[in-house]
Amino acid sequence: xxxxxxxxxxxxxxxxxxxxxxxxxxxxxxxxxxxxxxxxxxxxxxxxxxxxxxxxxxxxxxxxxxxxxxxxxxxxxxxxxxxxxxxxxxxxxxxxxxxxxxxxxxxxxxxxxxxxxxxxxxxxxxxxxxxxxxxxxxxxxxxxxxxxxxxxxxxxxxxxxxxxxxxxxxxxxxxxxxxxxxxxxxxxxxxxxxxxxxxxxxxxxxxxxxxxxxxxxxxxxxxxxxx
Amino acid sequence: xxxxxxxxxxxxxxxxxxxxxxxxxxxxxxxxxxxxxxxxxxxxxxxxxxxxxxxxxxxxxxxxxxxxxxxxxxxxxxxxxxxxxxxxxxxxxxxxxxxxxxxxxxxxxxxxxxxxxxxxxxxxxxxxxxxxxxxxxxxxxxxxxxxxxxxxxxxxxxxxxxxxxxxxxxxxxxxxxxxxxxxxxxxxxxxxxxxxxxxxxxxxxxxxxxxxxxxxxxxxxxxxxxxxxxxxxxxxxxxxxxxxxx
Amino acid sequence: xxxxxxxxxxxxxxxxxxxxxxxxxxxxxxxxxxxxxxxxxxxxxxxxxxxxxxxxxxxxxxxxxxxxxxxxxxxxxxxxxxxxxxxxxxxxxxxxxxxxxxxxxxxxxxxxxxxxxxxxxxxxxxxxxxxxxxxxxxxxxxxxxxxxxxxxxxxxxxxxxxxxxxxxxxxxxxxxxxxxxxxxxxxxxxxxxxxxxxxxxxxxxxxxxxxxxxxxxxxxxxxxxxxxxxxx
Numbered sequence: 243x244x245x246x247x248x249x250x251x252x253x254x255x256x257x258x259x260x261x262x263x264x265x266x267x268x269x270x271x272x273x274x275x276x277x278x279x280x281x282x283x284x285x286x287x288x289x290x291x292x293x294x295x296x297x298x299x300x301x302x303x304x305x306x307x308x309x310x311x312x313x314x315x316x317x318x319x320x321x322x323x324x325x326x327x328x329x330x331x332x333x334x335x336x337x338x339x340x341x342x343x344x345x346x347x348x349x350x351x352x353x354x355x356x357x358x359x360x361x362x363x364x365x366x367x368x369x370x371x372x373x374x375x376x377x378x379x380x381x382x383x384x385x386x387x388x389x390x391x392x393x394x395x396x397x398x399x400x401x402x403x404x405x406x407x408x409x410x411x412x413x414x415x416x417x418x419x420x421x422x423x424x425x426x427x428x429x430x431x432x433x434x435x436x437x438x439x440x441x442x443x444x445x446x447x448x449x450x451x452x453x454x455x456x457x458x459x460x461x462x463x464x465x466x467x468x469x
Numbered sequence: 470x471x472x473x474x475x476x477x478x479x480x481x482x483x484x485x486x487x488x489x490x491x492x493x494x495x496x497x498x499x500x501x502x503x504x505x506x507x508x509x510x511x512x513x514x515x516x517x518x519x520x521x522x523x524x525x526x527x528x529x530x531x532x533x534x535x536x537x538x539x540x541x542x543x544x545x546x547x548x549x550x551x552x553x554x555x556x557x558x559x560x561x562x563x564x565x566x567x568x569x570x571x572x573x574x575x576x577x578x579x580x581x582x583x584x585x586x587x588x589x590x591x592x593x594x595x596x597x598x599x600x601x602x603x604x605x606x607x608x609x610x611x612x613x614x615x616x617x618x619x620x621x622x623x624x625x626x627x628x629x630x631x632x633x634x635x636x637x638x639x640x641x642x643x644x645x646x647x648x649x650x651x652x653x654x655x656x657x658x659x660x661x662x663x664x665x666x667x668x669x670x671x672x673x674x675x676x677x678x679x680x681x682x683x684x685x686x687x688x689x690x691x692x693x694x695x696x697x698x699x700x701x702x703x704x705x706x707x708x709x710x711x712x713x714x715x
Numbered sequence: 716x717x718x719x720x721x722x723x724x725x726x727x728x729x730x731x732x733x734x735x736x737x738x739x740x741x742x743x744x745x746x747x748x749x750x751x752x753x754x755x756x757x758x759x760x761x762x763x764x765x766x767x768x769x770x771x772x773x774x775x776x777x778x779x780x781x782x783x784x785x786x787x788x789x790x791x792x793x794x795x796x797x798x799x800x801x802x803x804x805x806x807x808x809x810x811x812x813x814x815x816x817x818x819x820x821x822x823x824x825x826x827x828x829x830x831x832x833x834x835x836x837x838x839x840x841x842x843x844x845x846x847x848x849x850x851x852x853x854x855x856x857x858x859x860x861x862x863x864x865x866x867x868x869x870x871x872x873x874x875x876x877x878x879x880x881x882x883x884x885x886x887x888x889x890x891x892x893x894x895x896x897x898x899x900x901x902x903x904x905x906x907x908x909x910x911x912x913x914x915x916x917x918x919x920x921x922x923x924x925x926x927x928x929x930x931x932x933x934x935x936x937x938x939x940x941x942x943x944x945x946x947x
Contacts, residue, residue, distance in 0.1 A: 248586065255583035263571035266610070327565030331626070333533055334567075335584035336556035392866070399859045405849035413846060413863065416839040417870045420877040427881075443880060451873055458869060462862045465783050469534040469854070495788075495853025496940040 245338075252337035256345025260319065261352065270318045274357045278311040282365060296369050301429035304365065304373075305385070305422055308358055312389055313411045315353045319346065320397040321406075329401075333467055343463040347394040354386050377432045384448040385425030388455060392417050395459040398466050424448045483542075484509045484634055484665040485530065490539035492525055492689075499525045501689035502539070509633075512666040514680035516673065516709055521686045523669040527638045530667065531561045544633050557585070560627035560635040564642040566619040567626065570612035574603050574622050577611055578629055585630035593629065601625040601655050617648025624655050635659060637668035641675055653679060673709060677702040685712035717934070723926055730916075730923045737909075737916040745909035748900055755900070757815045759910055763917035765808035765833070770921060771801025772840065776868035779861035791857035792932035793925075794864055795847070800924050802840050804917075809833050828878040835874050839867040 264270055285303045289295060323329040323346075332342050362373045393414055400409040428444035487505040491498065499522045507513050517523050528534040530543060532552040541548040544558040561567075568577050578594045587593055598604040601621040611619060620640060627635060640656065641649050656679060660666045670676045676683070683705065684694045693712035700708045741759045748755035774797040782790035812830065813823045824830070843863050850856040902910060 251586065252584055255580055258583075259569065259572065259576075259580045262576060263569055267571045269571075322569065322571075326570065327563060327567045328569060330533060330561075330563065330565070331567035331581070332584070334531060334556060334559070334561050335581070336553045337584055395862075395866075399846070399862070402855065403846065403849035403859075404851060405845070409846065409849055412842045416835050416842055417866060419835050420870065420873040423877040423881065447873070447877055447880070454869065454873070455866075458866060462783075462865070465858050465862055469528070496936060497943050 249338055249341045252335070252341035253345045253348070256332070256342060257348050257352075260346070260349035263322070264349075264353065270315055270353060271356065273318065274311040274315045274353065275360055277314055278307045278357055278361050279364065281307045281310055282361070282368070286368075291369060296371060297434060298430070300365075300369070300371060300373075300433055301426050304361070304429065305426045307361060308354070308382075308386070309389065309415070309418070309422060311357055311361075312354050312386075312393060313414060315357070316350055316390070316393040316397040316414075317400070317407065317410050319350055319353070320394075320401040324401045329467065339464045339467060340460050342467070343394065343398075343459060346398075347390055347459075350394055351386060351390045354390060355383065358382055358386065371433070373433075375432060377438070378429055381425055381428045381432065381445070381448070384445065384452060385421055388421040388448060388452045389418055391452060391455045391459050395463060395466060398463070402466075420447060420451050424451070483507070484511075484544055485667065486540070486542040487530075488540040490526075490529065490541060491537045492522070492529060492534070493537050499689055500529075500536075503686075503690055505684070505691055507665055507667060509665055510663050512660050512679060512681045513668070514676035514683050515667060515669040515686055516671065516676065516683060517669075517686035518671070518713070522689045523686055524638055526686065527561075527563075527636050527667070527669055531559060531636050532556055557630070558633045560630070560632035562620075562623050562627045562635070562637045562640050564639040566611075566623040568611045568619060568622060571610060573608050573610055574598065574614075574625075575607040577622065578626060581626050581629055587630050597625040597629055600628075600658060602651065615648070617644050617651060620644060620648070620652055621655055624652075624659060628659055632664070634665045635667075637666065637670075639669055639671075641670065641672055649675060673705050677705050683708065685709060687713055719930075723923075723930070726919075726923050726926065730920050733916040733919055737913050740909040740912050745906045746903060748906075751819060751900070754815055754818050757811050759913040760917075761808055761811040761815060762910070763913045764804045764811065766914055767917045767921045768801045768805030768808055768836075770918065771797040771804065771925075772836070772864075772868055772871070774925075775801070775864040779864040782857060782861040788857070788936065789929075789933070791860065792936065793929055794857075794860060796925055796928035796932055798840050798843055798864065800921065800928060802837065802844070804921075805833060805837055805840075809837070828875060828881070831878050832871065832875045836867075836871055839870070843867060 282303065285291065285306070289299060289303070291299070291303070323332065333339070365371070366373045393410075396413045396417070397410050400406050400413060403409050424444040424447040428441045428448065431441035431444070483506055485505065485507040487503060490500050490503040490505075492500040503522075503526065505526075515523055515526070525534065529536050529541060529548070532543075532548055532555050535549045543555045546554040546558075548555055569580070572580065575594060575598070578597060579590065582590045582594060595604065598607050601624055603618060603622055603625065606614070606618070611622065614622065624640070637656070640652060644652060653675065656666075656668075660679070668676065668680065681697050682694065683697075683700060685692050685708075692715060693708070695708060737759075741756055745756075745759070747753065775794045778790045778793045778797070781787075782794065809830070812833075816825065817823050843860065846863055847856050847860050850859060
């Protein structure tokens with residue numbers, strides 16, 4: 243019980259620290275958001291998002307946007323830990339390593355979710371589609387959890403490599419293919435007003451992925467930070 | 470109370486005991502059977518040329534790196550098995566400040582205070598900021614601090630949880646003369662409270678006034694060791710050169 | 716200098732003999748498939764190479780876990796060896812699949828679940844190689860490699876399921892088959908013999924190559940050690 247309290251204390255300390263620092267500079271949030279909007283803009287020209295195309299490709303455009311903006315955020319969030327040696331500072335503290343992992347992951351998830359919550363209304367206004375549906379928000383949350391669970395672990399590895407800036411997307415994207423496929427399909431189904439039964443299988447896949455990879459990241463994080 | 474704790478209470482002489490420590494990086498052996506002992510309250514300066522293994526050795530003592538072979542005990546606890554207990558009793562200052570640029574001095578300390586579960590946080594933070602001479606700038610972002618101020622705050626971070634053992638890895642790196650003098654003041658204050666200190670440095674002049682014992686590390690081993698009583702500040706360079714020659 | 720083990724010489728010879736027999740069985744013993752003709756012969760090697768590929772990735776994941784638990788260098792050498800071999804074999808499997816698909820599916824490439832998954836698997840292990848190249852400290856390289864080998868292997872079934880839920884036209888030859896899949900066929904007795912013999916041959920080939928590669932890795936480590944001893 244006492245151990246669990248310590249775990250939670252360390253976890254919230256890490257999350258609060260990340261949120262405070264981000265609230266101060268808004269560097270990460272601004273970068274992710276501007277980048278996300280740029281990606282949507284580029285898709286607009288590349289795919290000619292007219293009314294007919296929109297219903298079928300919207301979910302794809304959204305998830306590609308989230309995935310790209312997400313790597314930006316993951317990279318930056320870990321780079322701040324590495325820059326002034328803060329990762330060592332975290333590791334020197336008498337706390338469980340998984341508290342550090344979950345703290346960082348929750349911080350990353352918050353950043354990503356906030357960006358998504360800003361992108362959705364902007365996209366809705368630009369293309370006259372209502373994206374604010376509770377089911378869609380659920381899918382976005384589930385997809386983001388899986389993405390961030392793997393992404394946080396891999397970004398911790400990437401920042402310790404010589405080639406850190408280019409490494410993260412290369413490591414991350416082939417592993418999150420199931421998340422992206424399932425999330426795109428489920429979101430697409432919701433936007434096209436499919437019955438819930440038809441997207442249930444995709445939601446299940448997302449949940450399974452989230453559970454498996456959170457468990458693996460939890461087990462392996464020690465090996466990624468300790469020497 | 471654990472048995473190992475009882476041992477340290479009864480035999481408080483040795484805060485750090487290292488026996489036959491070996492550390493390899495892949496095929497490269499950095500530490501080759503290093504033996505090292507520090508009694509409680511000693512201030513040991515670990516001298517040696519670049520690449521001798523000073524930083525590696527300190528990273529092992531600070532539980533950041535695992536020994537390949539050999540015995541390492543800090544404050545009565547074994548590494549790496551009892552790392553959590555060691556970490557609670559250990560304060561580390563490296564040549565990087567380990568601080569967040571986008572947080573204020575106070576927020577940085579508060580964060581680390583939470584990580585170490587420091588009691589009476591507000592008073593302790595004020596006290597520490599006062600000690601390192603940064604109280605007036607407590608609400609400024611660390612990003613705006615000079616290198617010397619960052620390093621002083623880093624020491625503040627390291628003593629926040631009142632550790633028994635402190636490790637300094639080249640704390641003077643990149644500081645100008647004035648900043649070094651201020652830093653020395655803080656280091657002395659930290660050491661004065663009966664804490665055990667190990668500091669690596671290649672700046673002999675700086676360590677001469679601070680340390681109570683000088684150990685020379687070369688090619689992964691301690692090659693010589695002498696107390697302050699044996700080596701006068703002016704003879705330190707000769708002692709260091711002599712140790713490396715053997 | 717360490718002598719080449721005698722058993723390795725024997726295994727080399729055995730592999731060569733098995734290979735010749737396997738080629739003979741495929742081309743002269745197994746009958747010509749009625750609708751597809753000679754191009755069906757590629758199937759015997761295609762499945763065998765793909766099998767060796769997956770086998771190697773599995774080995775890499777397993778020794779990855781061993782490395783993380785024990786921290787012994789040999790497991791890292793084994794993991795790298797398995798992945799290097801499997802990358803090549805998997806690539807060959809994809810190429811052979813294309814050769815077969817051109818006349819049967821009338822296209823070199825299709826976004827079928829197995830093909831797509833195979834491509835993603837190649838990308839995962841290409842990323843593994845890039846990860847290793849980006850890290851200088853050998854211990855860290857080994858640790859990260861082990862973690863990534865496990866992560867990659869675990870993600871493969873999920874990737875396959877997710878793509879399969881999208882669509883499929885790939886024939887399922889062994890096990891329950893979707894009769895609608897284009898290019899499916901049932902194997903006759905001699906075909907089965909040739910097929911399973913080919914699987915066996917390629918498994919032995921994998922063991923042989925793996926042994927060679929691990930031995931090379933160990934020698935490389937020794938060379939590195941000796942070089943450090945000279946320069947130190």
